[in-house]
Amino acid sequence: MDAAERLFAERGIDAVSLRTINAEAGYSVAALHYHFATRDGLIRALLERAQPPMFAQRAAMIAALGEAPAPPLEGIVAALVMPLTAGMLEDFPASVAKLRFLVRLSFDRSPYLARIIEESFALFRPLLRRALPGVDERTLTRCWRFAADLAQQALANALEGHLGSPAGVTPRRPQLERFLTDLIAFIAGGLQAAAHAAAHGEAAARSGASTRSAAL
Numbered sequence: 001m002d003a004a005e006r007l008f009a010e011r012g013i014d015a016v017s018l019r020t021i022n023a024e025a026g027y028s029v030a031a032l033h034y035h036f037a038t039r040d041g042l043i044r045a046l047l048e049r050a051q052p053p054m055f056a057q058r059a060a061m062i063a064a065l066g067e068a069p070a071p072p073l074e075g076i077v078a079a080l081v082m083p084l085t086a087g088m089l090e091d092f093p094a095s096v097a098k099l100r101f102l103v104r105l106s107f108d109r110s111p112y113l114a115r116i117i118e119e120s121f122a123l124f125r126p127l128l129r130r131a132l133p134g135v136d137e138r139t140l141t142r143c144w145r146f147a148a149d150l151a152q153q154a155l156a157n158a159l160e161g162h163l164g165s166p167a168g169v170t171p172r173r174p175q176l177e178r179f180l181t182d183l184i185a186f187i188a189g190g191l192q193a194a195a196h197a198a199a200h201g202e203a204a205a206r207s208g209a210s211t212r213s214a215a216l
Contacts, residue, residue, distance in 0.1 A: 077191070159179065
């Protein structure tokens with residue numbers, strides 16, 4: 001499964017066959033067919049292996065935010081970002097490989113991940129509406145997708161470059177914590193800017209309507 005995860009991430013879902021994975025892992029031609037039947041079966045198994053730790057941490061964070069009178073925007077963003085780092089300090093290469101596989105599924109518009117992304121947004125939507133009450137649904141959805149894409153890409157494909165650490169080397173905890181703090185603040189700032197722009201646009205539209213009414 002590790003070989004499959006890596007090959008899918010490197011080459012894309014449609015470019016990797018079960019035969020290729022068997023050869024890379026040193027298995028017989030029929031090994032993966034026996035265990036998973038199809039490539040889709042293998043992808044589902046990889047998702048079932050990768051996601052439970054993330055889901056458990058995210059659910060706990062969202063539940064805590066839901067009890068807050070006014071959930072802070074950075075706290076909501078942290079509930080998006082922090083679960084993606086599950087296991088990163090314990091096994092950095094495996095954690096990054098898992099994230100790169102998930103990012104590739106997203107890039108390839110996998111129907112499996114699309115459904116999961118929509119379900120995840122449904123959990124965040126009530127919190128985001130409370131934290132950003134002036135943002136319309138379309139803008140909120142678009143901006144949150146930007147946020148999710150940025151978080152995944154930053155952690156899966158840009159983390160080592162930002163930290164200046166060699167590929168595959170586990171970062172020091174203070175390094176990783178500082179990076180995550182900056183990433184969360186940056187994403188929260190972008191969401192806040194979108195809220196400000198939406199509010200400004202509505203105010204401008206009302207002002208224009210009033211001017212036209214007065215002219216009539």
